[in-house]
Amino acid sequence: MPSPVSIKDLATAAGVSHSTVSRAIRGAGRVSAATRARILTLAREMGYYPNEAARSLVMGRTKTIGVVVTTIGDPFVTQVVNGIEDAAHEAGYSVFLSSSRNQADREMAVVRVFRQRRVDAVIVTSSRVGSLYGDALAEFGVPIVLINSQHEGRYLYSIAVDDTQGAELAVEHLLQLGHRRIGHIGSETRSVSCKRRKAGYRQALARRAVTPDPSLSVLPQAANDLSAGRLGLEMLLPANPSAIFAYNDVIAIGALLEARKQGIAIPDQVSLMGFDDIEATEFVTPTLTTVRQPKADMGRAAVEMVLALLKGDEVSNRWLPGELVVRESTTACPW
Amino acid sequence: MPSPVSIKDLATAAGVSHSTVSRAIRGAGRVSAATRARILTLAREMGYYPNEAARSLVMGRTKTIGVVVTTIGDPFVTQVVNGIEDAAHEAGYSVFLSSSRNQADREMAVVRVFRQRRVDAVIVTSSRVGSLYGDALAEFGVPIVLINSQHEGRYLYSIAVDDTQGAELAVEHLLQLGHRRIGHIGSETRSVSCKRRKAGYRQALARRAVTPDPSLSVLPQAANDLSAGRLGLEMLLPANPSAIFAYNDVIAIGALLEARKQGIAIPDQVSLMGFDDIEATEFVTPTLTTVRQPKADMGRAAVEMVLALLKGDEVSNRWLPGELVVRESTTACPW
């Protein structure tokens, strides 16, 4: 286990002072081309890699972004992190990944670790960002960007999908297929974005002068998983919808499974749409029509925002548009 | 943007030297209980968080693990990273996440970054670990643990699922259901584990004295995705199997979709199994019987191995057992 070669080792080997080496490596400063070339080849030969810890210490920055996720298992989070990592890598930043599991103690621990590590910025995906947690983050004093957060704060910046526009897109698609009795299954656990998607649903109906039927809009009391979709479908059936727009894909898939169980043909009897475009939409039968969230783009946008904030630029929150993805679960209204 | 409070600020505030503060914080060393308590409460009040970069510099370790994945999008990788992050967090380590995307230049860049950051160890998930890449990693001089790698090296440590045992489990399940003509769809792109699973398939058959039919074992020339499964099913149909064991879940789902397209009822006409237990197995219809890889456990095991290696312990490679998960896609042989 040979200890890594330091800038001093390199300096002695090259017969110069360590400061000359530093300038040669960084490319900045007045170093003769000859010396510079000699140092660079020597560095390669000796396998010199500048110690980022030391560099961070003197520069007062770590070139590091802390990313908090509730759980990496969430297929949505996964793609966002993908985009974050990609953009961070390009900008020369590294990513610390930590999951909070929605546990208060874990959240506090993550903040503490990030403070100790002196991350230059923090990106939080899909979290509630409880008040306690948010305060701790804000007091931290580094740029914080939230992605699809349920939190609306003054000192926090955010990137999110345009829930209203996305929902309008979805419902407009159903309207164009001739549907008029369009049901909506909401989500209790994600109230902010749920409210926005419901607003989009209403606006799309209003634009076509379809009077909304309250019995066509349900809010199952269940966790944000398949069961909410199953329950939602049951609640919706008495209202006799020809199409259903679910809050998200998981709920839509839950409704799909329940429909199959009850012998309801999708899309022949009822058209069905979700929101998010998770991977599983392609695995179910029929494949699920949905509104794609530009997940990787949202991750990239978060990094861009972080970089702008670090540069001291003024930035404002961004809402990225959703994109309609038509698959097999929607078809013309049979009536 | 107040710059973070340093150990010196705390020392002046407490009226002691910074070394006393250091000892008080770390708990080690001879400091009177009174002074210690005073410093600790003061630290809390002033919001002091020890700078890990400085600590790393003087301690010669970073309490950091570099994790390389091909892509975070892979649902398998996701769960492994989950386990890694969890175990690392418990041990006081932080995780640098980087994706290589199976691109040589990215792989080299990742190694370079990890060297600069002086990570204490590296964990690599599901990679080919090309020779170039592997050499660069080995020269790095820190413990390296591979998870489900296709690479067999002398200086590299590894954690993997027991492919042979898992495949035996799968085929034994089908045999118990009365199947005798059991087909197998392999994967070209992951030759090492594919070979092992095929061996397990053969051994299970041999134990029940079922003579293997070569036409029941196919190796579609396709990427490791749904299309391989579709192609595999087509290749297998002429051999008239009553059950199929696919190399993994994605391939099995591909076969499932193709079967539906061709009007073949699963499981009534043909039983179907995968391997891995990815999330989508619960979303397809029928839900997919499979062999679960203990993904999170594999991640945790990798961290344990890393910690042992850092302690200087002798360690040996580990194969974790797969676990049979029976769902709807398998049933008794109809013949």
Next chain:
DNA sequence: CACCTCGGTACACACGTGTGCAACCAAACG
């Protein structure tokens, strides 16, 4: 020739923390 300029280099300090060693102090002991 003296002076100035400018490119190249070294010296010294700083960043924040851990730690060996010496110094100090109080108490106990002779």
Next chain:
DNA sequence: CGTTTGGTTGCACACGTGTGTACCGAGGTG
């Protein structure tokens, strides 16, 4: 009271890197 002892604390250095400043030599100019 002097000495020893043991527990607290400070001093100084180290870790690896960036950078302001000074030094030095060469070349140009008056």
